[in-house]
Amino acid sequence: MMALIQRVRRARVQVGAETVGEIGQGLLVLVCAQPADTEAQAVKLVDKLLKLRVFGDDAGKMNRSVQDVQGGLLIVSQFTLAADTSGGNRPSFTGAAPADLGRHLYERVLQLARERHPRVAAGVFGADMQVELVNDGPVTIPMTVV
Incomplete structure (x- = not known):
């Protein structure tokens, strides 16, 4: 599985006007x-998300996880992460x-995250979504789980 993880101050996903x-502070995860x-x-991805130390400690060093800071997870499906652009312009x-x-x-990722973390929000699989975020840092981390 592939993911693009962004540390955010806040993020939301809309479908139409809804x-x-x-989430407030936390991680926006495109999957x-x-x-x-x-x-x-899916299990490895959730394990990694919950333990990934990308939030600052008292010294400002990235040493705290989303669980440590009691942040949220906003998990959004994003098939375009698998885009291959080597063959042309499309x-x-x-x-x-x-x-x-x-x-x-x-x-399954959503289910596992909700079982293990109290603040999990999600997009709608296959929907045309609008994602708004305030990237904190900015911190953006690509991840592939094999």
């Missing part, structure tokens, strides 16, 4: 499943999992 997910991914990658998305597998793994 806000479907919103993309790939064709060979399994639930094992990206190919064949590196993304088929919709059924992508939905299953995205929902």
